[in-house]
Amino acid sequence: MATRSEIAVAIDGPMGSGKSTVAREVARRLGFRYVDTGAMYRAVAVAALRRDVAMDDPDALAAVARALRLEVTADPDGGMRVAVDGEDVTGELRTVSVNRVVGKVAGAPGVRAVLGGIQRALGASGGVVMEGRDIGSVILPQAEVKIFLTASRDARARRRQAELAAAGEHVSLDDVRRIEDEDDRAATTRPVGPLRIAPDAEVIDSTERTVDEVVDRILASVARARGL
Ligand code: DC
Numbered sequence: 001m002a003t004r005s006e007i008a009v010a011i012d013g014p015m016g017s018g019k020s021t022v023a024r025e026v027a028r029r030l031g032f033r034y035v036d037t038g039a040m041y042r043a044v045a046v047a048a049l050r051r052d053v054a055m056d057d058p059d060a061l062a063a064v065a066r067a068l069r070l071e072v073t074a075d076p077d078g079g080m081r082v083a084v085d086g087e088d089v090t091g092e093l094r095t096v097s098v099n100r101v102v103g104k105v106a107g108a109p110g111v112r113a114v115l116g117g118i119q120r121a122l123g124a125s126g127g128v129v130m131e132g133r134d135i136g137s138v139i140l141p142q143a144e145v146k147i148f149l150t151a152s153r154d155a156r157a158r159r160r161q162a163e164l165a166a167a168g169e170h171v172s173l174d175d176v177r178r179i180e181d182e183d184d185r186a187a188t189t190r191p192v193g194p195l196r197i198a199p200d201a202e203v204i205d206s207t208e209r210t211v212d213e214v215v216d217r218i219l220a221s222v223a224r225a226r227g228l
Pocket residue numbers: 015037038039041042102103106107131132133134135183187193
């Protein structure tokens with residue numbers, strides 16, 4: 001595209017598919033900006049919890065999203081930091097209380113509209129690796145590289161359990177599976193921005209592949225898209 005200096009890479013997939021690890025590494029290897037859209041939904045959840053907003057009121061959740069000033073910046077370790085109204089909330093994004101309500105926040109159409117606008121602006125000039133659920137299908141349909149990452153239910157549950165443990169939360173595999181099934185159900189059935197595979201996405205199953213193998217495969221697709 002003539003107006004873009006670089007391509008955009010969209011990486012979507014369900015919880016525990018390995019998206020975040022892979023997306024960060026792809027961004028690092030390409031020197032691209034890494035955008036974690038899940039973190040943006042989580043930041044709105046933090047703001048809504050602080051304001052004591054009723055989580056079953058999508059309009060109230062949308063009003064929170066519209067009122068806040070969301071800033072995303074690159075973390076020196078390759079991640080992304082999120083500030084809400086000037087306050088860095090990155091450390092609060094993965095707590096149990098946020099996990100519990102973020103599905104409601106992400107299901108509110110008005111919240112998706114606000115965050116979608118920010119995400120489109122971040123992706124507009126390319127040079128970005130953006131991960132989420134609806135990036136290739138809804139947010140950046142023009143992305144030159146679209147990846148849909150999957151993994152078996154068990155592999156996803158084990159990864160998610162390890163992630164939670166790293167954050168100090170020890171949850172049984174059965175409970176992780178339950179959270180995962182609920183997140184899948186909510187993400188695939190919501191009317192706005194559902195998790196679905198864009199028709200032109202490359203589906204990669206990460207169950208039997210190492211992070212490096214998945215990253216290499218995506219980098220090969222990027223090289224093809226750049227005409228290298
Ligand atoms: O990827 P994650 O677990 O940080 O995502 C947090 C929540 O936000 C999860 O419920 C899925 C949702 N989400 C979404 O609906 N759309 C996105 N583009 C990214 C995340």
